[in-house]
Amino acid sequence: MISSLCRVSLVWLACLLFLSPSLLSAAEPSVSERVSDAEAYLSNGARSKNAMVHGPGPGHNAWMMTSAALVLFMTLPGLALFYGGLVRRKNVLSVVAQCLGLACVVPVLWWAVGYSLCFAKGNAVLGGLQYAFLNGVTADPNPFYGAWVSHNIFAVYQLMFAIITPALIVGAIAERMKFAAILLFCVLWMFVVYFPTVHMIWGEGGWMNGLWNDRAGIKAIDFAGGIVVHMTSGWSALVLCILLGKRKGYGKEPMPPHSMVLCAIGTGMLWVGWYGFNAGSAIAADTIAANAFVATTFSAAVGGLTWGVLELWLRGKPSILGLCSGAVAGLATITPASGFVTVNGSILIGVIAGVSTFLACNKLKALFRYDDSLDTFGVHAVGGTLGTLLAGILATPVANPNLASEAMKGVVGKTLWLEQIKAGGIVLLLSVVGTVVIYRIVGLFVGSMRVDPETETVGLDLAEHGEEGYND
Numbered sequence: 152m153i154s155s156l157c158r159v160s161l162v163w164l165a166c167l168l169f170l171s172p173s174l175l176s177a178a179e180p181s182v183s184e185r186v187s188d189a190e191a192y193l194s195n196g197a198r199s200k201n202a203m204v205h206g207p208g209p210g211h212n213a214w215m216m217t218s219a220a221l222v223l224f225m226t227l228p229g230l231a232l233f234y235g236g237l238v239r240r241k242n243v244l245s246v247v248a249q250c251l252g253l254a255c256v257v258p259v260l261w262w263a264v265g266y267s268l269c270f271a272k273g274n275a276v277l278g279g280l281q282y283a284f285l286n287g288v289t290a291d292p293n294p295f296y297g298a299w300v301s302h303n304i305f306a307v308y309q310l311m312f313a314i315i316t317p318a319l320i321v322g323a324i325a326e327r328m329k330f331a332a333i334l335l336f337c338v339l340w341m342f343v344v345y346f347p348t349v350h351m352i353w354g355e356g357g358w359m360n361g362l363w364n365d366r367a368g369i370k371a372i373d374f375a376g377g378i379v380v381h382m383t384s385g386w387s388a389l390v391l392c393i394l395l396g397k398r399k400g401y402g403k404e405p406m407p408p409h410s411m412v413l414c415a416i417g418t419g420m421l422w423v424g425w426y427g428f429n430a431g432s433a434i435a436a437d438t439i440a441a442n443a444f445v446a447t448t449f450s451a452a453v454g455g456l457t458w459g460v461l462e463l464w465l466r467g468k469p470s471i472l473g474l475c476s477g478a479v480a481g482l483a484t485i486t487p488a489s490g491f492v493t494v495n496g497s498i499l500i501g502v503i504a505g506v507s508t509f510l511a512c513n514k515l516k517a518l519f520r521y522d523d524s525l526d527t528f529g530v531h532a533v534g535g536t537l538g539t540l541l542a543g544i545l546a547t548p549v550a551n552p553n554l555a556s557e558a559m560k561g562v563v564g565k566t567l568w569l570e571q572i573k574a575g576g577i578v579l580l581l582s583v584v585g586t587v588v589i590y591r592i593v594g595l596f597v598g599s600m601r602v603d604p605e606t607e608t609v610g611l612d613l614a615e616h617g618e619e620g621y622n623d
Contacts, residue, residue, distance in 0.1 A: 191298070195435040198298050207292055208299030214436035215300050215308055221427025222311035226318050227254055229424050233417025233475070234322050235620075237525045240409035241610025242326045243620035249321045249333055254314050256334055260341055261310045268342075269309065269349040270296065275358035275368065278350045282306075295355050295363075297434040308431060309349075316345055316380045322525035323388030327398050327607055330615050332600040336391075336593045343585040344383050348578050352379050359574045365558050371574035372546060372554075372567070374443065375432035377487025377538040378578050385532025386582040389523060394590050395600060397522035399607045411471045418475040422451055425482045429489040442550045443490040446497035447482065450489075453498050454481020457505025473509075476530060480508035483534035488542035491554065496545040500538065508533050536575055543571035 191198055192208045231250040235243045257265075267282035282288050285306060293302040317337040324333070351357045352373050361370030373379055398406070408414055429447045433440035458477025459469035484504035485497055492500070512529035523529060546563055548555040554563045562570060593600060601607075606614040613619060 195299060195437040198294070206290065207301040207304070211297070211299040211435045211437075212301055212304055214440070215297075215304050215431060215434065218427035218431025219304065219308040219311050221424045222308070222315065222431065223254075223424075225421050225424030225428060226250055226311075226315045229417050229420030230315065230318055231417070232413045233421060233479075234325060234525055236410040236413030236415075236417060237322075237408040237472075238325050239406060239610070240621060241612055241619075243409065243413075243612065244616055244618055245330070245611035246321060246325055247620075248330060248616055250318050252330065252334055253318050253321075253337060256338065257314045257317070257341070258310055260338065261306075261313055265313060265341065265346060266306050266309065268346040269313075270306075270354050272355050273350065275356060276351055277347050278354050300434055305434065308434075312376060312380060312428075313341070313345065313349075316376075316384050317341065319380070319384040319527055319531055320388045320391065322527035323392040323523045324395050325524040326611065327524075327601050328395060329597060329600060329602055330611075332593055332597045335596065336589055336600070339589045339592060340387065340585065343589055344387060344582050345379075348379050348383055348581065352574070352578075359577070361562065361570060362553055362556070362559065367558075369570050369573045369577075370559065370562050370567070371570045372491060372542055373487045373539065373574075374490035374542070374551075375429045375486045377484075377535045377542065378575060381483050381486060381531040381535025382539065382575060382578050383582050385528050385530075385535055386579050387586040389521065389528040389532060390583050390586040391590065392523050392528075393521050394587070398524065399604055401522045402520070408472065411475075414475055415471055418478055421479060422482065425451070425486075429486060433490055439490050439551050439553075442493075445494050446485055446489045446492055446550075449494055450485035450497040450501040450504065451478045451481040453501025454478055454484065454505045454508075457481075457502055458509055461505070461509050476508065476512065476526065477505045480504045480530045480534045483531050484508075484538035484541070486535065487538045488545060491542055491546035491551050493547060493550050496541075496547070496550075499545070500541050503537060503541065504534050507537055536579070539571050539575045540568060543568035 188198070190196065195211065227250060231247045234246045234250070238246055262285055264280065264283050266285065266288070267280050268278045271278035271281035273279035285303070288302050288306050290301040290303055292298055292300055293305065296305050317340060320337070321333065351359045352371065353360060357364055357367065359367060359369040359371045361367050362372055371378070400406070425447055426444055430440045430444040433443060455474045455478035458473040458480070462469045462473045481501045481504045485500050488496065488500060508530050511533040512526045516523060516529060546554055546567060548563065590600070602611060602614065
């Protein structure tokens with residue numbers, strides 16, 4: 152009875168679509184073809200060659216536009232407030248300016264060549280210039296990236312990833328790097344590190360795009376950016392903060408966060424925005440997006456809980472900073488696996504994320520004495536790297552049927568963890584070497600990338616921007 156009602160409903164939906172003049176094809180399709188199209192839309196399946204429905208699917212498109220806005224919300228105001236609360240009050244505006252500056256510069260790069268170098272057909276490492284200046288990127292879908300989502304909406308969604316990734320680096324070098332140097336460094340970093348990594352992992356014909364390239368040299372998976380976002384930014388951040396040197400007075404005078412209220416509010420915004428980051432990476436409002444949404448929720452919660460328990464056990468009090476750091480660690484670590492694991496897998500990942508990043512931020516940094524100001528490496532590089540490995544161990548077709556494809560048979564549940572190590576190692580090397588080279592190049596143009604000692608003492612807000620975050 153239920154099956155009959157479903158089929159009648161599909162026929163009814165197909166007829167409604169057929170009656171819309173804007174959706175009619177040149178030749179009148181049969182009832183069977185109309186039902187097939189409607190079924191494909193509802194299940195996010197591939198279109199038929201003689202599809203009756205043209206253009207994007209309204210539900211999937213609406214979710215992707217919402218997801219794009221959520222990912223931008225992660226940077227502005229989420230990351231700006233999260234990082235802004237963690238620095239000293241004399242530098243709060245400098246962090247906001249850096250995030251806002253990147254949100255203005257990166258879209259221009261993306262429009263000119265960035266999107267094309269990432270997602271156009273090219274070689275195995277870098278895309279071509281087919282989509283330069285977004286040429287041909289219209290409201291019609293690109294079937295390779297989403298059968299029911301407008302190509303231009305997909306491009307804008309991916310733009311939001313391109314904005315937040317270099318912005319994460321800001322946390323490692325906060326309170327001591329020139330604004331102009333940061334922008335120039337990030338522009339070059341996009342070309343050397345980010346664009347090639349995106350194409351290799353997610354682009355058509357990408358060398359490490361294991362799920363969608365049958366000829367991939369490395370059959371890796373990365374659902375929402377553990378490699379592309381967190382590993383690239385986190386490992387580059389570590390190298391950059393070491394090259395730049397420690398903040399004046401680091402290790403000799405206290406440098407506590409000036410506003411845990413701002414940090415906590417920013418954490419909440421990051422958590423909310425992360426649903427667009429992870430669930431949006433399904434590029435559809437389907438069951439895979441639903442699984443990613445659920446996995447994201449529980450990993451974040453368990454990561455925050457784990458940090459709180461560890462602090463209570465070791466220090467007698469769970470701090471707000473610890474809860475915030477743990478939640479963000481859970482979010483970063485689940486990212487590469489979010490659309491590939493079950494809820495039980497996400498809880499395990501949350502525990503591992505909490506323990507590993509806690510040790511990285513509290514023990515590893517003290518041992519090696521590098522000044523990662525806001526723990527970008529400790530949270531994002533460590534979390535993203537572990538999440539990439541765990542995705543290879545815990546990924547299952549139960550959460551994502553695409554893992555049962557012919558291309559992934561013999562890999563999932565067997566050697567996928569090894570493929571993840573290969574891909575992660577290559578991107579780690581690219582990030583480290585690329586950062587060193589770019590640092591030297593930027594130095595040729597701006598001289599010292601650090602502000603002078605007097606500016607560092609006064610604060611970057613007044614010295615670099617002529618404004619103060621607070622007037623009292």
